[in-house]
Amino acid sequence: MAEDAHLIEQRTGRQELLKGRFLHVVRDTVRLPDGGEATREFVLHPGAVAVVPLLDDGRIVLERQYRHAVGAVQIEIPAGKLDPGERPIACAQRELLEETGYVASEYAYAFTLHPTVAYSDEFIEIWFARGLTAGTARLDEGEFLEVFTATADEFLAWCRDGVIRDCKTLASALWLQNVRSGAWNLDWRPPSSHP
Structure with a gap:
C-alpha cells in the first residue's frame, strides 16, 4: 500500500x-x-495448511503429538506443510486423511495466519472440514500422534486454560467460537470446487 x-x-x-x-x-x-x-x-518456509475437522455431532477431531522443540506433547488441529506446487485444498485433504484417517465431503477456507512474523515467512491456511467419514490414518514414517475428539466447549476451555498452546489451534478457536455463535460465516463447498 x-x-x-x-x-x-x-x-x-x-x-x-x-x-x-x-x-x-x-x-x-x-x-x-x-x-x-x-x-x-x-x-x-514453504507454507502449510491446517484443518478444523468437525464431526456431525459438533465434536472436533484433534491430535496429541510430541513436539521436540518445546519438549512437550501438544494438542493441535491436523496440519502439514505444502508440497511444491500443491494446492492448499489438496494439502488439507491429504493431511486430514494421513493424520486422522478422516475424509471430508465439504471444506471452507477460514483465514491465513503468519505464526512467527519476526523470524519466518511461514504462513498457514486454516480450513474447516465437515461431512467426515472415518477411515485409516496413513502417518508418515517417524510420525507418532494420537487422534481423539473433544466437544467444542472442552476445546475452548483448554484454549482458555492454557492446555492448548499451539498458535494455529488457538487462532482456530476464535473462528470456531464466532462460527458457532453465528457472528461469522463459512463458505462450505465440496473440495473439487475450491481453487
Whole structure:
C-alpha cells in the first residue's frame, strides 16, 4: 500500500546461513525507510495448511503429538506443510486423511495466519472440514500422534486454560467460537470446487 511506504524495508542482498531438509535460514541486508542499513535473519518456509475437522455431532477431531522443540506433547488441529506446487485444498485433504484417517465431503477456507512474523515467512491456511467419514490414518514414517475428539466447549476451555498452546489451534478457536455463535460465516463447498 502506498501509505505504508514510510515503513517498508527494501532488500539489497541475501546470504544463505543454513539449508537443511526442512529449514532454510537466510540473512538479508535491507535498506531502512530512513536510508540506513540493517540485517534481518529469518526462516524461509514453504507454507502449510491446517484443518478444523468437525464431526456431525459438533465434536472436533484433534491430535496429541510430541513436539521436540518445546519438549512437550501438544494438542493441535491436523496440519502439514505444502508440497511444491500443491494446492492448499489438496494439502488439507491429504493431511486430514494421513493424520486422522478422516475424509471430508465439504471444506471452507477460514483465514491465513503468519505464526512467527519476526523470524519466518511461514504462513498457514486454516480450513474447516465437515461431512467426515472415518477411515485409516496413513502417518508418515517417524510420525507418532494420537487422534481423539473433544466437544467444542472442552476445546475452548483448554484454549482458555492454557492446555492448548499451539498458535494455529488457538487462532482456530476464535473462528470456531464466532462460527458457532453465528457472528461469522463459512463458505462450505465440496473440495473439487475450491481453487
